[in-house]
Amino acid sequence: MHDKDRLIVLVVEPSARNRALICECLAQLPEIELLGASTGSEALQMFRQHSPSLVLLDVAQPDTQGISIARAIRETEQNTQHLGLSRWTPIIFLSAVTDEDVLAQGILAGGDDFLYKPVSEVVLLAKVRAMLRIVAMQEELHDAHRKLREISFLDSLTGIPNRRHFDETLSTEWKRCIRLESPLSIVIGDVDFFKQFNDIYGHQAGDSCLRAIASSLNESLFRVEDMVARYGGEEFAAILPGTDACGALSVARRMLRSARELRIPHEKGIGGHVSCSFGIATARPNADQPAFDLLHSADANLYAAKRAGRNQIGLPKQFDHAL
Template identity: 60%
Template sequence: MPAGKYQLLVVDSSSANRQLIGECLSQLDDASVSLAADGQSAVELIASIRPDLILIDMNLRDTDGISLVRRIRNREQLSTESDLNLWTPVIFLSSVMDEDMLAQGIIAGGDDFLHKPVSEIILLAKVRAMLRIVGMQRDIHAAHRRLKQIATLDGLTCIPNRRYFDDTLTTEWKRCQRAGAPLSLLLIDIDYFKQFNDAYGHQAGDQCLKAVASALNESLFRVEDSVARYGGEEFAAILPGTAAAGALAVAERMRASTSELRIPHKHGVDSFVSCSIGVASTHPVAEQTAEQLLQAADHSLYEAKHAGRNRIVLHPECRG
Protein backbone atom coordinates (compact mmCIF):
# COMPACT_ATOMS: atom_id res chain seq x y z
CA MET A 1 0.00 0.00 0.00
CA PRO A 2 1.49 3.39 -0.98
CA ALA A 3 2.38 5.69 1.89
CA GLY A 4 -0.13 8.40 2.71
CA LYS A 5 -3.26 6.58 1.53
CA TYR A 6 -6.41 6.96 3.58
CA GLN A 7 -7.53 3.81 5.38
CA LEU A 8 -11.25 3.07 5.04
CA LEU A 9 -13.08 0.38 7.02
CA VAL A 10 -16.50 -1.00 6.07
CA VAL A 11 -18.33 -2.94 8.81
CA ASP A 12 -21.40 -4.83 7.58
CA SER A 13 -22.69 -8.33 8.38
CA SER A 14 -23.98 -8.79 4.83
CA SER A 15 -21.27 -10.14 2.55
CA ALA A 16 -23.03 -8.72 -0.50
CA ASN A 17 -23.27 -5.24 1.03
CA ARG A 18 -19.63 -5.30 2.15
CA GLN A 19 -18.41 -6.24 -1.29
CA LEU A 20 -20.65 -3.71 -3.03
CA ILE A 21 -19.56 -0.81 -0.83
CA GLY A 22 -15.95 -1.93 -0.90
CA GLU A 23 -15.91 -2.05 -4.71
CA CYS A 24 -17.48 1.39 -4.85
CA LEU A 25 -14.90 2.89 -2.49
CA SER A 26 -12.05 1.22 -4.37
CA GLN A 27 -12.62 3.84 -7.07
CA LEU A 28 -10.87 6.34 -4.78
CA ASP A 29 -7.21 6.39 -5.84
CA ASP A 30 -6.06 7.83 -2.52
CA ALA A 31 -7.81 5.23 -0.32
CA SER A 32 -7.37 1.63 0.73
CA VAL A 33 -10.45 -0.34 1.83
CA SER A 34 -10.72 -3.03 4.53
CA LEU A 35 -13.84 -5.07 5.32
CA ALA A 36 -15.22 -6.47 8.60
CA ALA A 37 -18.23 -8.73 9.09
CA ASP A 38 -18.92 -8.01 12.76
CA GLY A 39 -18.07 -5.73 15.67
CA GLN A 40 -15.24 -7.83 17.10
CA SER A 41 -13.48 -8.08 13.74
CA ALA A 42 -13.91 -4.33 13.37
CA VAL A 43 -12.32 -3.63 16.75
CA GLU A 44 -9.33 -5.82 15.84
CA LEU A 45 -8.91 -4.10 12.47
CA ILE A 46 -9.18 -0.65 14.05
CA ALA A 47 -6.27 -1.53 16.36
CA SER A 48 -4.12 -2.78 13.48
CA ILE A 49 -4.85 -0.46 10.54
CA ARG A 50 -6.01 2.65 12.43
CA PRO A 51 -8.61 3.67 9.83
CA ASP A 52 -9.21 7.27 8.82
CA LEU A 53 -12.92 6.69 8.16
CA ILE A 54 -15.34 3.93 9.22
CA LEU A 55 -18.68 3.00 7.66
CA ILE A 56 -20.79 0.94 10.07
CA ASP A 57 -24.09 -0.82 9.52
CA MET A 58 -26.58 -0.19 12.31
CA ASN A 59 -27.36 -3.90 12.74
CA LEU A 60 -24.38 -6.22 13.04
CA ARG A 61 -24.15 -9.91 13.75
CA ASP A 62 -22.72 -9.60 17.26
CA THR A 63 -23.65 -6.04 18.27
CA ASP A 64 -25.33 -2.90 17.01
CA GLY A 65 -23.61 -0.02 15.26
CA ILE A 66 -24.33 2.47 18.04
CA SER A 67 -22.67 0.27 20.69
CA LEU A 68 -19.65 -0.23 18.41
CA VAL A 69 -19.27 3.53 17.93
CA ARG A 70 -19.37 4.03 21.71
CA ARG A 71 -16.47 1.54 22.01
CA ILE A 72 -14.55 3.41 19.32
CA ARG A 73 -15.05 6.81 21.01
CA ASN A 74 -14.09 5.41 24.44
CA ARG A 75 -10.90 3.99 22.94
CA GLU A 76 -10.05 7.36 21.41
CA GLN A 77 -10.61 9.18 24.71
CA LEU A 78 -8.35 6.76 26.57
CA SER A 79 -5.57 6.93 23.98
CA THR A 80 -2.21 8.35 25.12
CA GLU A 81 -0.68 8.41 21.64
CA SER A 82 -1.08 12.15 21.17
CA ASP A 83 -1.71 15.32 23.11
CA LEU A 84 -4.56 15.94 20.69
CA ASN A 85 -7.65 13.77 21.01
CA LEU A 86 -7.92 11.27 18.18
CA TRP A 87 -11.08 11.38 16.12
CA THR A 88 -12.14 8.89 13.46
CA PRO A 89 -15.20 9.96 11.46
CA VAL A 90 -18.01 7.39 11.35
CA ILE A 91 -20.80 7.11 8.79
CA PHE A 92 -23.76 4.93 9.78
CA LEU A 93 -25.46 2.68 7.23
CA SER A 94 -29.07 1.55 7.68
CA SER A 95 -31.91 0.17 5.59
CA VAL A 96 -34.42 1.73 8.02
CA MET A 97 -35.14 5.46 8.09
CA ASP A 98 -35.63 6.00 11.82
CA GLU A 99 -35.11 9.54 13.14
CA ASP A 100 -34.79 8.44 16.76
CA MET A 101 -32.15 5.86 15.86
CA LEU A 102 -30.29 8.41 13.78
CA ALA A 103 -30.31 10.87 16.70
CA GLN A 104 -29.02 8.18 19.08
CA GLY A 105 -26.25 7.35 16.63
CA ILE A 106 -25.11 10.96 16.36
CA ILE A 107 -25.19 11.38 20.15
CA ALA A 108 -23.12 8.18 20.52
CA GLY A 109 -20.42 9.68 18.29
CA GLY A 110 -21.47 9.10 14.70
CA ASP A 111 -20.91 11.85 12.14
CA ASP A 112 -23.22 11.09 9.21
CA PHE A 113 -25.87 8.66 7.97
CA LEU A 114 -26.51 6.85 4.67
CA HIS A 115 -29.68 4.99 3.77
CA LYS A 116 -29.32 1.56 2.13
CA PRO A 117 -29.35 0.65 -0.65
CA VAL A 118 -26.59 3.24 -0.91
CA SER A 119 -26.36 5.50 -3.93
CA GLU A 120 -22.85 5.24 -5.37
CA ILE A 121 -22.75 8.95 -6.21
CA ILE A 122 -23.86 10.03 -2.71
CA LEU A 123 -21.54 7.49 -1.01
CA LEU A 124 -18.46 8.73 -2.88
CA ALA A 125 -19.42 12.37 -2.35
CA LYS A 126 -19.87 11.97 1.41
CA VAL A 127 -16.69 9.93 1.79
CA ARG A 128 -14.69 12.52 -0.16
CA ALA A 129 -16.12 15.28 2.06
CA MET A 130 -15.16 13.38 5.21
CA LEU A 131 -11.66 12.68 3.88
CA ARG A 132 -11.12 16.40 3.28
CA ILE A 133 -11.75 16.92 7.00
CA VAL A 134 -9.44 14.00 7.82
CA GLY A 135 -6.74 15.60 5.66
CA MET A 136 -7.05 18.85 7.60
CA GLN A 137 -6.84 16.89 10.85
CA ARG A 138 -3.62 15.25 9.63
CA ASP A 139 -2.15 18.67 8.89
CA ILE A 140 -3.12 19.93 12.35
CA HIS A 141 -1.53 16.90 14.03
CA ALA A 142 1.66 17.32 11.99
CA ALA A 143 1.85 21.00 12.92
CA HIS A 144 1.24 20.14 16.57
CA ARG A 145 4.07 17.60 16.54
CA ARG A 146 6.42 20.15 14.97
CA LEU A 147 5.50 22.80 17.52
CA LYS A 148 5.93 20.34 20.38
CA GLN A 149 9.37 19.39 19.08
CA ILE A 150 10.36 23.03 18.77
CA ALA A 151 9.08 23.74 22.29
CA THR A 152 11.31 21.03 23.79
CA LEU A 153 14.51 21.75 21.84
CA ASP A 154 17.20 24.22 22.82
CA GLY A 155 17.49 26.75 20.02
CA LEU A 156 21.28 27.03 20.17
CA THR A 157 22.50 23.47 20.70
CA CYS A 158 19.56 21.63 19.06
CA ILE A 159 19.41 19.12 21.91
CA PRO A 160 16.46 18.91 24.35
CA ASN A 161 15.94 21.87 26.66
CA ARG A 162 15.18 22.30 30.37
CA ARG A 163 11.45 21.83 29.83
CA TYR A 164 12.09 18.46 28.18
CA PHE A 165 14.47 17.49 30.98
CA ASP A 166 11.95 18.32 33.72
CA ASP A 167 9.13 16.42 32.00
CA THR A 168 11.31 13.40 31.19
CA LEU A 169 12.78 13.18 34.68
CA THR A 170 9.28 13.11 36.19
CA THR A 171 8.16 10.45 33.70
CA GLU A 172 11.23 8.23 34.11
CA TRP A 173 11.11 8.51 37.89
CA LYS A 174 7.58 7.12 37.92
CA ARG A 175 8.37 4.46 35.34
CA CYS A 176 11.49 3.22 37.16
CA GLN A 177 9.57 3.23 40.44
CA ARG A 178 6.90 0.98 38.94
CA ALA A 179 9.49 -1.33 37.40
CA GLY A 180 11.80 -1.40 40.42
CA ALA A 181 14.61 -0.25 38.11
CA PRO A 182 17.53 2.08 38.88
CA LEU A 183 17.66 5.65 37.64
CA SER A 184 20.83 7.69 37.27
CA LEU A 185 21.32 11.38 36.68
CA LEU A 186 24.36 13.34 35.50
CA LEU A 187 24.88 17.10 35.82
CA ILE A 188 27.62 18.41 33.54
CA ASP A 189 29.24 21.84 33.71
CA ILE A 190 31.74 23.32 31.24
CA ASP A 191 34.74 24.36 33.31
CA TYR A 192 35.54 28.08 33.52
CA PHE A 193 33.01 28.92 30.80
CA LYS A 194 32.58 32.54 31.92
CA GLN A 195 36.31 33.05 31.48
CA PHE A 196 36.06 31.43 28.05
CA ASN A 197 33.36 33.91 27.00
CA ASP A 198 35.35 36.83 28.40
CA ALA A 199 38.52 35.76 26.57
CA TYR A 200 37.09 34.68 23.19
CA GLY A 201 33.70 36.40 22.92
CA HIS A 202 30.10 35.21 23.00
CA GLN A 203 30.12 33.95 19.42
CA ALA A 204 32.99 31.61 20.24
CA GLY A 205 31.13 30.71 23.44
CA ASP A 206 28.07 29.68 21.42
CA GLN A 207 30.21 27.52 19.14
CA CYS A 208 31.77 25.91 22.21
CA LEU A 209 28.35 25.12 23.67
CA LYS A 210 27.20 23.53 20.41
CA ALA A 211 30.36 21.41 20.12
CA VAL A 212 30.15 20.20 23.72
CA ALA A 213 26.43 19.46 23.41
CA SER A 214 27.11 17.32 20.34
CA ALA A 215 29.94 15.47 22.10
CA LEU A 216 27.75 14.74 25.12
CA ASN A 217 24.87 13.55 22.95
CA GLU A 218 27.12 11.24 20.94
CA SER A 219 28.37 9.70 24.19
CA LEU A 220 24.94 8.12 24.75
CA PHE A 221 24.59 4.66 23.21
CA ARG A 222 20.99 3.82 24.24
CA VAL A 223 17.85 5.37 22.78
CA GLU A 224 16.24 5.61 26.23
CA ASP A 225 19.07 7.83 27.53
CA SER A 226 18.90 11.57 26.93
CA VAL A 227 20.96 14.70 27.49
CA ALA A 228 19.53 18.20 27.71
CA ARG A 229 20.78 21.73 28.09
CA TYR A 230 20.00 22.43 31.73
CA GLY A 231 20.85 26.11 31.64
CA GLY A 232 23.74 28.34 30.57
CA GLU A 233 26.82 26.12 30.37
CA GLU A 234 25.20 23.26 32.29
CA PHE A 235 23.83 20.05 30.81
CA ALA A 236 21.98 17.12 32.35
CA ALA A 237 21.65 13.48 31.33
CA ILE A 238 18.91 11.05 32.37
CA LEU A 239 19.83 7.36 32.33
CA PRO A 240 16.80 5.17 33.13
CA GLY A 241 17.53 1.57 34.05
CA THR A 242 21.20 2.41 34.71
CA ALA A 243 22.88 1.88 38.08
CA ALA A 244 25.87 3.82 39.46
CA ALA A 245 28.57 1.78 37.68
CA GLY A 246 26.95 2.27 34.28
CA ALA A 247 26.37 5.96 34.98
CA LEU A 248 30.05 6.43 35.78
CA ALA A 249 30.98 4.80 32.47
CA VAL A 250 28.69 7.19 30.58
CA ALA A 251 30.08 10.14 32.53
CA GLU A 252 33.64 9.16 31.65
CA ARG A 253 32.75 8.96 27.95
CA MET A 254 31.26 12.45 28.19
CA ARG A 255 34.25 13.87 30.04
CA ALA A 256 36.71 12.29 27.60
CA SER A 257 34.67 13.36 24.54
CA THR A 258 34.66 16.96 25.73
CA SER A 259 38.44 16.92 26.30
CA GLU A 260 39.01 15.32 22.89
CA LEU A 261 37.40 18.33 21.21
CA ARG A 262 40.67 20.12 22.01
CA ILE A 263 39.02 23.53 22.09
CA PRO A 264 41.70 26.02 23.23
CA HIS A 265 40.95 27.73 26.55
CA LYS A 266 43.80 29.69 28.08
CA HIS A 267 42.03 29.79 31.46
CA GLY A 268 40.91 26.15 31.30
CA VAL A 269 42.32 22.91 32.66
CA ASP A 270 45.52 22.18 30.72
CA SER A 271 44.59 25.10 28.41
CA PHE A 272 41.62 23.29 26.83
CA VAL A 273 37.86 23.20 27.35
CA SER A 274 36.82 20.46 29.79
CA CYS A 275 33.84 19.54 31.89
CA SER A 276 33.03 18.47 35.44
CA ILE A 277 30.32 15.92 36.10
CA GLY A 278 28.23 15.09 39.16
CA VAL A 279 26.63 11.63 39.26
CA ALA A 280 23.74 10.38 41.39
CA SER A 281 21.91 7.07 41.18
CA THR A 282 19.03 5.48 43.04
CA HIS A 283 16.13 3.04 42.86
CA PRO A 284 13.12 5.40 42.94
CA VAL A 285 10.67 4.72 45.77
CA ALA A 286 7.55 6.49 46.99
CA GLU A 287 9.39 7.96 49.98
CA GLN A 288 11.82 9.85 47.72
CA THR A 289 11.42 12.43 44.98
CA ALA A 290 13.13 13.14 41.68
CA GLU A 291 14.13 16.50 43.14
CA GLN A 292 16.24 14.71 45.76
CA LEU A 293 18.10 12.82 43.04
CA LEU A 294 18.69 16.11 41.23
CA GLN A 295 20.02 17.70 44.43
CA ALA A 296 22.36 14.74 44.95
CA ALA A 297 23.76 15.14 41.42
CA ASP A 298 24.14 18.89 41.97
CA HIS A 299 26.04 18.24 45.21
CA SER A 300 28.36 15.85 43.36
CA LEU A 301 28.93 18.42 40.61
CA TYR A 302 29.91 20.99 43.24
CA GLU A 303 32.41 18.51 44.71
CA ALA A 304 33.87 17.80 41.26
CA LYS A 305 34.43 21.50 40.64
CA HIS A 306 35.78 22.07 44.15
CA ALA A 307 38.25 19.19 43.71
CA GLY A 308 39.88 20.74 40.64
CA ARG A 309 37.42 20.25 37.74
CA ASN A 310 37.71 18.03 34.65
CA ARG A 311 36.62 15.12 36.81
CA ILE A 312 33.64 13.00 37.88
CA VAL A 313 32.24 12.64 41.38
CA LEU A 314 29.66 10.06 42.40
CA HIS A 315 27.37 11.03 45.27
CA PRO A 316 28.54 9.27 48.48
CA GLU A 317 25.18 7.59 49.08
CA CYS A 318 25.41 5.88 45.67
CA ARG A 319 28.71 4.11 46.39
CA GLY A 320 29.19 0.56 47.46
Protein backbone atom coordinates (compact mmCIF):
# COMPACT_ATOMS: atom_id res chain seq x y z
CA MET A 1 0.00 0.00 0.00
CA HIS A 2 1.09 3.55 -0.75
CA ASP A 3 1.13 6.52 1.57
CA LYS A 4 -1.53 8.88 0.16
CA ASP A 5 0.39 11.90 1.45
CA ARG A 6 3.49 11.04 -0.60
CA LEU A 7 3.97 11.55 -4.33
CA ILE A 8 4.92 8.50 -6.39
CA VAL A 9 7.91 8.78 -8.71
CA LEU A 10 8.38 6.00 -11.27
CA VAL A 11 11.98 5.37 -12.35
CA VAL A 12 12.21 3.42 -15.62
CA GLU A 13 15.81 2.32 -16.08
CA PRO A 14 16.98 -1.01 -17.58
CA SER A 15 20.23 -1.05 -15.58
CA ALA A 16 19.64 -2.25 -12.02
CA ARG A 17 22.77 -0.40 -10.86
CA ASN A 18 21.76 2.91 -12.43
CA ARG A 19 18.20 2.51 -11.18
CA ALA A 20 19.49 1.97 -7.64
CA LEU A 21 21.74 5.06 -7.86
CA ILE A 22 18.86 7.26 -9.06
CA CYS A 23 16.54 5.95 -6.34
CA GLU A 24 19.25 6.43 -3.70
CA CYS A 25 19.60 10.06 -4.78
CA LEU A 26 15.85 10.73 -4.86
CA ALA A 27 15.39 9.10 -1.46
CA GLN A 28 16.65 12.41 -0.04
CA LEU A 29 13.20 13.85 -0.82
CA PRO A 30 10.94 12.75 2.05
CA GLU A 31 7.73 13.70 0.22
CA ILE A 32 8.11 11.06 -2.49
CA GLU A 33 7.73 7.30 -2.79
CA LEU A 34 9.82 5.50 -5.38
CA LEU A 35 8.88 2.73 -7.81
CA GLY A 36 11.30 1.09 -10.21
CA ALA A 37 10.76 -0.59 -13.58
CA SER A 38 13.33 -2.27 -15.82
CA THR A 39 11.31 -2.60 -19.06
CA GLY A 40 8.78 -0.58 -21.02
CA SER A 41 5.98 -3.09 -20.53
CA GLU A 42 6.61 -3.17 -16.78
CA ALA A 43 6.65 0.63 -16.72
CA LEU A 44 3.28 0.93 -18.45
CA GLN A 45 1.74 -1.64 -16.13
CA MET A 46 3.02 0.28 -13.09
CA PHE A 47 1.87 3.60 -14.54
CA ARG A 48 -1.69 2.33 -15.02
CA GLN A 49 -1.77 0.66 -11.62
CA HIS A 50 -0.17 3.34 -9.43
CA SER A 51 -0.77 6.67 -11.27
CA PRO A 52 2.63 8.19 -10.43
CA SER A 53 3.13 11.95 -10.16
CA LEU A 54 6.39 11.90 -12.14
CA VAL A 55 8.16 9.51 -14.52
CA LEU A 56 11.93 9.33 -15.05
CA LEU A 57 12.32 7.41 -18.28
CA ASP A 58 15.47 6.10 -19.92
CA VAL A 59 15.28 6.53 -23.70
CA ALA A 60 16.88 3.11 -24.32
CA GLN A 61 14.72 0.17 -23.18
CA PRO A 62 15.30 -3.53 -23.83
CA ASP A 63 11.81 -4.15 -25.25
CA THR A 64 10.83 -0.79 -26.78
CA GLN A 65 11.98 2.81 -27.14
CA GLY A 66 11.35 5.18 -24.25
CA ILE A 67 9.73 7.56 -26.74
CA SER A 68 7.07 4.90 -27.49
CA ILE A 69 6.45 4.51 -23.77
CA ALA A 70 5.93 8.28 -23.46
CA ARG A 71 3.34 8.18 -26.25
CA ALA A 72 1.54 5.27 -24.54
CA ILE A 73 1.48 7.19 -21.25
CA ARG A 74 -0.10 10.22 -22.93
CA GLU A 75 -2.70 8.02 -24.64
CA THR A 76 -3.55 6.41 -21.29
CA GLU A 77 -4.04 9.86 -19.74
CA GLN A 78 -6.34 10.96 -22.55
CA ASN A 79 -8.46 7.84 -22.09
CA THR A 80 -8.85 8.32 -18.33
CA GLN A 81 -10.43 11.78 -18.18
CA HIS A 82 -12.41 12.71 -15.09
CA LEU A 83 -14.91 15.58 -15.04
CA GLY A 84 -13.60 16.68 -18.43
CA LEU A 85 -9.99 16.93 -17.19
CA SER A 86 -7.06 14.86 -18.41
CA ARG A 87 -4.20 13.82 -16.19
CA TRP A 88 -0.80 15.20 -17.05
CA THR A 89 2.22 13.42 -15.61
CA PRO A 90 5.64 15.06 -16.13
CA ILE A 91 8.09 12.84 -18.00
CA ILE A 92 11.83 13.45 -17.72
CA PHE A 93 13.88 11.51 -20.26
CA LEU A 94 17.26 10.09 -19.32
CA SER A 95 19.73 9.53 -22.17
CA ALA A 96 23.36 8.54 -22.54
CA VAL A 97 23.38 9.99 -26.08
CA THR A 98 23.43 13.75 -26.66
CA ASP A 99 21.43 13.64 -29.89
CA GLU A 100 19.26 16.72 -30.62
CA ASP A 101 16.98 14.70 -32.91
CA VAL A 102 16.25 12.24 -30.11
CA LEU A 103 15.55 15.16 -27.77
CA ALA A 104 13.11 16.70 -30.28
CA GLN A 105 11.35 13.36 -30.83
CA GLY A 106 11.01 12.88 -27.07
CA ILE A 107 9.44 16.30 -26.54
CA LEU A 108 7.03 15.77 -29.44
CA ALA A 109 6.06 12.38 -27.97
CA GLY A 110 5.01 14.05 -24.73
CA GLY A 111 8.22 14.39 -22.75
CA ASP A 112 8.84 17.48 -20.64
CA ASP A 113 12.58 17.55 -20.03
CA PHE A 114 15.87 15.76 -20.79
CA LEU A 115 18.75 14.80 -18.53
CA TYR A 116 21.93 13.39 -19.98
CA LYS A 117 23.88 10.65 -18.26
CA PRO A 118 25.83 10.62 -16.07
CA VAL A 119 23.24 12.67 -14.19
CA SER A 120 24.42 15.20 -11.65
CA GLU A 121 22.82 14.60 -8.25
CA VAL A 122 22.28 18.33 -7.76
CA VAL A 123 20.64 18.75 -11.18
CA LEU A 124 18.48 15.63 -10.77
CA LEU A 125 17.11 16.78 -7.41
CA ALA A 126 16.50 20.29 -8.73
CA LYS A 127 14.63 19.02 -11.83
CA VAL A 128 12.48 16.63 -9.80
CA ARG A 129 11.62 19.34 -7.26
CA ALA A 130 10.66 21.72 -10.08
CA MET A 131 8.41 19.15 -11.77
CA LEU A 132 6.73 18.21 -8.52
CA ARG A 133 5.93 21.89 -7.87
CA ILE A 134 4.16 21.96 -11.23
CA VAL A 135 2.30 18.77 -10.29
CA ALA A 136 1.14 20.40 -7.04
CA MET A 137 -0.12 23.47 -8.93
CA GLN A 138 -1.93 21.25 -11.42
CA GLU A 139 -3.65 19.41 -8.57
CA GLU A 140 -4.75 22.71 -7.03
CA LEU A 141 -6.28 23.73 -10.37
CA HIS A 142 -8.08 20.38 -10.64
CA ASP A 143 -9.41 20.75 -7.09
CA ALA A 144 -10.67 24.24 -7.90
CA HIS A 145 -12.35 22.91 -11.04
CA ARG A 146 -14.01 20.09 -9.09
CA LYS A 147 -15.28 22.51 -6.45
CA LEU A 148 -16.65 24.89 -9.08
CA ARG A 149 -18.39 22.00 -10.80
CA GLU A 150 -19.93 20.87 -7.51
CA ILE A 151 -21.09 24.41 -6.78
CA SER A 152 -22.63 24.71 -10.24
CA PHE A 153 -24.77 21.62 -9.51
CA LEU A 154 -26.00 22.72 -6.07
CA ASP A 155 -28.79 25.11 -5.18
CA SER A 156 -27.19 27.95 -3.23
CA LEU A 157 -30.12 28.36 -0.84
CA THR A 158 -30.98 24.78 0.11
CA GLY A 159 -27.69 22.96 -0.55
CA ILE A 160 -29.40 20.17 -2.52
CA PRO A 161 -28.97 19.62 -6.29
CA ASN A 162 -30.33 22.35 -8.56
CA ARG A 163 -32.46 22.25 -11.72
CA ARG A 164 -29.43 21.86 -13.96
CA HIS A 165 -28.25 18.80 -12.06
CA PHE A 166 -31.77 17.41 -12.06
CA ASP A 167 -32.08 17.74 -15.84
CA GLU A 168 -28.71 16.08 -16.48
CA THR A 169 -29.42 13.27 -14.01
CA LEU A 170 -32.86 12.62 -15.50
CA SER A 171 -31.34 12.32 -18.99
CA THR A 172 -28.65 9.93 -17.73
CA GLU A 173 -31.05 7.77 -15.71
CA TRP A 174 -33.58 7.66 -18.56
CA LYS A 175 -30.94 6.17 -20.86
CA ARG A 176 -29.74 3.77 -18.18
CA CYS A 177 -33.27 2.51 -17.50
CA ILE A 178 -33.73 1.95 -21.25
CA ARG A 179 -30.66 -0.30 -21.23
CA LEU A 180 -31.75 -2.13 -18.09
CA GLU A 181 -35.43 -2.25 -19.14
CA SER A 182 -36.35 -1.00 -15.67
CA PRO A 183 -38.95 1.54 -14.49
CA LEU A 184 -38.24 5.14 -13.62
CA SER A 185 -40.38 7.29 -11.32
CA ILE A 186 -40.52 10.98 -10.58
CA VAL A 187 -42.04 12.70 -7.55
CA ILE A 188 -42.69 16.45 -7.82
CA GLY A 189 -43.57 18.40 -4.67
CA ASP A 190 -44.65 21.96 -4.03
CA VAL A 191 -44.94 23.90 -0.75
CA ASP A 192 -48.61 24.74 -0.17
CA PHE A 193 -49.58 28.43 0.12
CA PHE A 194 -45.93 29.48 0.02
CA LYS A 195 -46.64 32.95 -1.38
CA GLN A 196 -48.90 33.62 1.58
CA PHE A 197 -46.17 32.33 3.91
CA ASN A 198 -43.71 34.86 2.46
CA ASP A 199 -46.27 37.66 2.68
CA ILE A 200 -46.99 36.95 6.34
CA TYR A 201 -43.56 36.00 7.73
CA GLY A 202 -41.15 37.62 5.26
CA HIS A 203 -38.64 36.30 2.76
CA GLN A 204 -36.01 35.43 5.34
CA ALA A 205 -38.47 33.11 7.06
CA GLY A 206 -39.44 31.81 3.62
CA ASP A 207 -35.80 30.93 2.88
CA SER A 208 -35.51 29.11 6.23
CA CYS A 209 -38.72 27.23 5.43
CA LEU A 210 -37.37 26.09 2.05
CA ARG A 211 -34.10 24.92 3.60
CA ALA A 212 -35.97 22.89 6.20
CA ILE A 213 -38.29 21.37 3.59
CA ALA A 214 -35.36 20.51 1.30
CA SER A 215 -33.55 18.74 4.15
CA SER A 216 -36.65 16.78 5.16
CA LEU A 217 -37.34 15.66 1.59
CA ASN A 218 -33.72 14.64 1.11
CA GLU A 219 -33.84 12.55 4.30
CA SER A 220 -36.93 10.79 2.96
CA LEU A 221 -34.79 9.08 0.32
CA PHE A 222 -33.23 5.85 1.52
CA ARG A 223 -31.33 4.73 -1.61
CA VAL A 224 -28.04 6.19 -2.84
CA GLU A 225 -29.26 6.26 -6.44
CA ASP A 226 -32.32 8.41 -5.63
CA MET A 227 -32.00 12.17 -5.82
CA VAL A 228 -34.14 15.18 -4.88
CA ALA A 229 -33.48 18.63 -6.31
CA ARG A 230 -34.85 22.11 -5.99
CA TYR A 231 -36.75 22.33 -9.25
CA GLY A 232 -37.61 26.02 -9.00
CA GLY A 233 -39.02 28.45 -6.43
CA GLU A 234 -40.86 26.37 -3.82
CA GLU A 235 -40.97 23.29 -6.06
CA PHE A 236 -38.89 20.14 -5.55
CA ALA A 237 -38.48 17.03 -7.69
CA ALA A 238 -37.09 13.56 -7.02
CA ILE A 239 -35.71 11.03 -9.51
CA LEU A 240 -36.21 7.39 -8.50
CA PRO A 241 -34.48 5.05 -10.98
CA GLY A 242 -35.60 1.41 -10.94
CA THR A 243 -38.68 2.35 -8.90
CA ASP A 244 -42.23 1.37 -9.87
CA ALA A 245 -45.45 3.24 -9.03
CA CYS A 246 -45.87 1.53 -5.66
CA GLY A 247 -42.32 2.43 -4.67
CA ALA A 248 -42.81 6.03 -5.81
CA LEU A 249 -45.98 6.27 -3.71
CA SER A 250 -44.07 5.05 -0.64
CA VAL A 251 -41.42 7.73 -1.17
CA ALA A 252 -44.06 10.43 -1.71
CA ARG A 253 -45.84 9.38 1.49
CA ARG A 254 -42.60 9.72 3.47
CA MET A 255 -42.04 13.15 1.94
CA LEU A 256 -45.60 14.24 2.74
CA ARG A 257 -45.22 13.10 6.34
CA SER A 258 -41.73 14.56 6.84
CA ALA A 259 -42.83 18.00 5.62
CA ARG A 260 -45.79 18.01 8.04
CA GLU A 261 -43.65 16.76 10.93
CA LEU A 262 -41.51 19.89 10.69
CA ARG A 263 -44.56 21.67 12.14
CA ILE A 264 -43.56 25.05 10.71
CA PRO A 265 -46.32 27.50 11.75
CA HIS A 266 -48.38 28.94 8.88
CA GLU A 267 -51.60 30.72 9.77
CA LYS A 268 -52.88 30.39 6.21
CA GLY A 269 -51.68 26.80 5.86
CA ILE A 270 -53.57 23.57 6.29
CA GLY A 271 -54.09 22.95 9.98
CA GLY A 272 -51.97 25.99 10.82
CA HIS A 273 -48.73 24.47 9.54
CA VAL A 274 -46.66 24.30 6.36
CA SER A 275 -47.48 21.30 4.17
CA CYS A 276 -46.59 20.05 0.69
CA SER A 277 -48.49 18.53 -2.21
CA PHE A 278 -46.99 15.89 -4.47
CA GLY A 279 -47.50 14.33 -7.86
CA ILE A 280 -45.95 11.07 -9.02
CA ALA A 281 -45.42 9.48 -12.42
CA THR A 282 -43.86 6.20 -13.50
CA ALA A 283 -42.78 4.87 -16.88
CA ARG A 284 -40.64 2.21 -18.50
CA PRO A 285 -38.36 4.46 -20.55
CA ASN A 286 -37.95 3.81 -24.25
CA ALA A 287 -35.99 5.54 -26.97
CA ASP A 288 -39.15 6.84 -28.69
CA GLN A 289 -40.41 8.69 -25.61
CA PRO A 290 -38.71 11.81 -24.20
CA ALA A 291 -38.04 12.01 -20.47
CA PHE A 292 -39.95 15.30 -20.46
CA ASP A 293 -43.21 13.38 -20.91
CA LEU A 294 -42.72 11.70 -17.54
CA LEU A 295 -41.92 15.03 -15.94
CA HIS A 296 -45.04 16.57 -17.47
CA SER A 297 -47.20 13.73 -16.11
CA ALA A 298 -45.81 14.13 -12.59
CA ASP A 299 -46.42 17.87 -12.79
CA ALA A 300 -50.02 17.33 -13.93
CA ASN A 301 -50.61 14.97 -10.99
CA LEU A 302 -49.13 17.55 -8.62
CA TYR A 303 -51.65 20.15 -9.74
CA ALA A 304 -54.42 17.60 -9.49
CA ALA A 305 -53.42 17.17 -5.82
CA LYS A 306 -53.54 20.93 -5.33
CA ARG A 307 -56.99 21.20 -6.92
CA ALA A 308 -58.19 18.39 -4.66
CA GLY A 309 -57.28 20.36 -1.52
CA ARG A 310 -53.46 20.19 -1.14
CA ASN A 311 -51.43 18.29 1.48
CA GLN A 312 -51.88 15.09 -0.53
CA ILE A 313 -50.45 13.02 -3.39
CA GLY A 314 -51.69 13.11 -6.95
CA LEU A 315 -51.59 9.64 -8.50
CA PRO A 316 -51.42 8.57 -12.15
CA LYS A 317 -54.85 7.21 -13.12
CA GLN A 318 -53.45 4.18 -14.89
CA PHE A 319 -51.97 2.97 -11.60
CA ASP A 320 -55.00 3.60 -9.37
CA HIS A 321 -56.02 -0.04 -9.48
CA ALA A 322 -52.51 -1.16 -8.51
CA LEU A 323 -52.19 1.19 -5.55
